[in-house]
Amino acid sequence: MRGDTVAGDRPPVEGNRWWLVVAVGLAVFMAMLDMSIVGxxxxxxExxxxxxxAAAEWVVLGxxxxxxxxxxxxxxWLDQVGKRSALVFSTTGFVVAGVAAGLAPNLAWLVGARIVQGSFGAILFALGPALAALAVRPEARGRALSVVATVGPLGGVTGPVLGGFLVxxxxxxxxxxxxxxxxxxxxGIGLAQLRADGPLRRPELSMVAEVAVLGTAALALLGGLALSAGRGLGWLALGLAGLPLLYLWLRMRASQNVRRLLRTRAVGGPHLALVAQTTAVGALVFLTPFYLQNTLRMSATTAGLAMLAFPLATLLVAPVAGALADAWSTRRTALSGVALFVVGLLATAPLNPDWGAVDLAWRLAVVGAGAGLFSGPNQSAVMSSAPRELLATAGATTSLARQLGFSLGPGLATTTWAVSGYTALGMRTAMVIAAVLGALALLCLSRDALTPEQPEPVRVTH
Known part of the structure; x- marks a missing residue:
């Protein structure tokens, strides 16, 4: 059986720890759920x-x-600390911050709690792929990473449905x-499945400076997109203010590991593909409820059921994607997935006013199946190519690529739709742009997918 491997030298693993993979998947699901459930x-x-x-929007932006x-x-930082301690620390902090948000006596408290919660969520996103890669033998890595890469984004898609019930x-x-x-x-699973492999360490001051620089750049980019939809395209210029900050970050010593990782063969393409693909998903998920309820005049319940076709198809296809990645090729499986994803988007783009729920649901199912076939193998391709000592860094960069896409997608869709005066043509144009982004992801993966994979035997430790 063909399995991709992580570069490095480790003692042999005695067995696959699937319960740890499940725990990681739940942690990433939880963090993704909190991105969308609050909306x-x-x-x-309010x-x-x-x-x-405008003030309440900071509950999301925070x-x-x-x-x-x-x-x-x-x-x-995660590459240098004990993974067991990091998982317990980040999960506990995330939960405690969430409880503090639920108990908030005022909006300022709530936004502050959300900022803390998002910080712990960032640790979970970075840690998840690295833990999943280390939890199983190399020949099962594609399946393990498919669980995390698929279950996590499902939290973002199912958040509005679950949130509506709870509210x-x-x-x-x-x-x-x-x-x-x-x-x-x-x-509980983390404590049972992971041995004590080292304590946490106090972050260096350079990490604090890095957070400040990247956080300000993110504020400029996301703020520009958010303001441009309601106040005019001129606000997109605010996003340009983030470019000098990104250049400053690239000059910082703290960015050395990221630059080294992205220069590694067969790593850059999957990252670019992930940003493009998740931006398309973000645009699709944002626009679909408006089309269903405003154009097709469906109730919220019927619209929600139609939209479930996307996550259900993703969930059903994910195990097949993992098996194909392990037995055939991570890169070619991911390429096949993004090709199917583009086909589904092109079929959805017309947004015909005469469609019914079933007409849209099967199209969303095709898109979801493509996403399920792409996500896990693409993640596995990155983790298999990353140097052993940069596994957590690889988890961080892919998580950031995913979050950027999910954050940029709604903003891009809103801006495109707003330029047309919120017409049906503007909605279709936004969907075509989503399909173009899917095609861009296809191009990013094509070169590496056609190159023969050269796995290096690696032994993975507990």
């Missing part, structure tokens, strides 16, 4: 705190900004309390 709770939060929509600003700097029946604080049982399961 549907914003009207209730009412309870007598806040404006979580997203540290995901962009912290994920990259934390990767090299209607229990109140908005329960969108945060939901993390408590999940976090306890993750910590």
């Amino acid at each position: 549907i709770a914003l009207p209730s939060i 009412a309870d705190f007598d806040a404006s929509p 979580y997203l900004l540290p995901l962009v600003g912290v994920t990259l700097p934390v990767g090299p 209607d029946n229990l109140g908005w604080p329960w969108t945060f309390y939901l993390n408590v049982p999940v976090g306890l399961v993750v910590v």
